[in-house]
Amino acid sequence: MLASQKDFNNAVSQVKLLKEDPGNEVKLKLYALYKQATEGPCNVPKPGMLDFINKTKWDAWNALGSLSKEAARQNYVDLVSRLSASSESPSPEAPAADRKQPESDSLVVTSEDGITTIRLNRPAKKNALTTQMYHDIIAALQAASKDESAITVLTGSGDYYCSGNDLTNFTHLPAGGLEEMARSAAALLRDFVNCFIDFPKPLVAVVNGPAVGISVTILGLFDVVYATDRASFHTPFSHLGQSPEGCSSYTFPKIMGSSKAAEMLLFGKKLTAQEACAQGLVTEVFPDGTFQKEVWARLKAYSKLPPNAMRISKQIIRNREKEKLHAVNAEESSVLRERWQSDECMNAIASFLSRKAKL
Numbered sequence: 001m002l003a004s005q006k007d008f009n010n011a012v013s014q015v016k017l018l019k020e021d022p023g024n025e026v027k028l029k030l031y032a033l034y035k036q037a038t039e040g041p042c043n044v045p046k047p048g049m050l051d052f053i054n055k056t057k058w059d060a061w062n063a064l065g066s067l068s069k070e071a072a073r074q075n076y077v078d079l080v081s082r083l084s085a086s087s088e089s090p091s092p093e094a095p096a097a098d099r100k101q102p103e104s105d106s107l108v109v110t111s112e113d114g115i116t117t118i119r120l121n122r123p124a125k126k127n128a129l130t131t132q133m134y135h136d137i138i139a140a141l142q143a144a145s146k147d148e149s150a151i152t153v154l155t156g157s158g159d160y161y162c163s164g165n166d167l168t169n170f171t172h173l174p175a176g177g178l179e180e181m182a183r184s185a186a187a188l189l190r191d192f193v194n195c196f197i198d199f200p201k202p203l204v205a206v207v208n209g210p211a212v213g214i215s216v217t218i219l220g221l222f223d224v225v226y227a228t229d230r231a232s233f234h235t236p237f238s239h240l241g242q243s244p245e246g247c248s249s250y251t252f253p254k255i256m257g258s259s260k261a262a263e264m265l266l267f268g269k270k271l272t273a274q275e276a277c278a279q280g281l282v283t284e285v286f287p288d289g290t291f292q293k294e295v296w297a298r299l300k301a302y303s304k305l306p307p308n309a310m311r312i313s314k315q316i317i318r319n320r321e322k323e324k325l326h327a328v329n330a331e332e333s334s335v336l337r338e339r340w341q342s343d344e345c346m347n348a349i350a351s352f353l354s355r356k357a358k359l
């Protein structure tokens with residue numbers, strides 16, 4: 001559930017009461033989120049090079065891209081709540097007191113009205129997944145599986161749902177070189193996907209914009225996928241010298257039939273939201289203008305259903321598949337470990353990073 005105008009007004013007042021100065025970087029972030037929440041995307045001319053302070057503020061606001069006013073309001077409220085919590089002594093009554101917050105601001109986890117929302121929050125990079133974000137999502141899913149909420153949601157901030165794996169992850173070579181990088185990425189991938197396979201509660205994807213790579217493949221492991229009509233679904237693995245993950249080599253043919261799955265997974269055919277819905281990957285498509293309102297109203301109603309009944313029903317649906325899914329995940333991760341060390345893959349990533357290639 002997104003923060004209300006009242007929550008936002010309270011957060012604005014709370015900022016003035018902070019006991020510690022949060023520092024310039026955080027203040028800049030608060031400024032940008034405030035402008036986005038109250039005025040929408042940056043729509044004023046860029047200040048001149050010498051107007052250093054206003055240019056820095058403009059850059060911060062502009063970096064939020066087309067993040068919706070509602071999401072900016074939510075991010076502002078979350079940030080203020082974290083700042084307030086860290087400047088006060090811990091209170092045992094605090095609602096999410098025992099939830100370990102993600103290591104970085106690139107993931108925002110909130111719980112309200114029976115719904116835990118995990119929000120990818122790197123809009124300037126189209127919510128591309130850094131190594132830290134994979135770890136944070138694993139931790140967030142583990143916490144959500146044990147918290148009080150009935151439903152868990154994954155969504156994105158800004159105009160993209162997620163542009164997939166952050167391709168710069170491959171540039172941070174450890175001491176053991178490429179081989180070690182591929183080994184640890186494969187282990188991380190396997191742990192990450194296992195969390196989706198084993199997640200015990202209803203898991204819903206709120207796909208707020210285009211989705212690429214691993215953010216598309218894991219949709220086959222969600223219970224329900226709602227998408228804006230602006231969303232698209234793209235798995236360009238061959239273009240990147242890579243191969244499918246997220247159990248998609250098994251779930252996609254099962255969901256959409258083998259030839260439609262092959263067109264996506266081998267040839268990288270990008271689907272519109274309507275096409276993805278017709279092929280069963282998406283549950284329902286909503287007009288972008290009413291997407292957030294309609295989806296959250298519906299989820300709020302579903303979250304009132306008896307949670308144990310939903311868990312047990314999910315268990316019956318998923319249990320007979322689990323062993324197979326784990327085996328598929330292990331195989332896909334091990335094939336990718338080899339792929340990531342191939343010339344095809346290295347050349348594709350180098351091309352993207354040198355700005356020669358884009359999807």
Ligand SMILES: CCCC/C=C/CC(=O)SCCNC(=O)CCNC(=O)[C@H](O)C(C)(C)COP(=O)(O)OP(=O)(O)OC[C@H]1O[C@@H](n2cnc3c(N)ncnc32)[C@H](O)[C@@H]1OP(=O)(O)O
Binds near residue numbers: 128215245
């Ligand atoms: C450990 C587990 C590993 C699991 C493996 C998973 C496999 C995959 O997920 S494969 C899919 C990988 N993703 C991509 O190949 C997408 C690459 N990005 C693009 O082609 C384009 O950025 C876009 C089509 C998504 C968007 O294009 P658009 O023109 O609208 O925006 P940009 O100016 O390109 O993007 C803004 C900004 O964000 C950076 N960025 C976007 N996506 C990624 C990404 N996946 N990795 C790294 N960086 C990304 C982009 O470079 C721009 O950055 P700058 O503003 O600094 O230039």
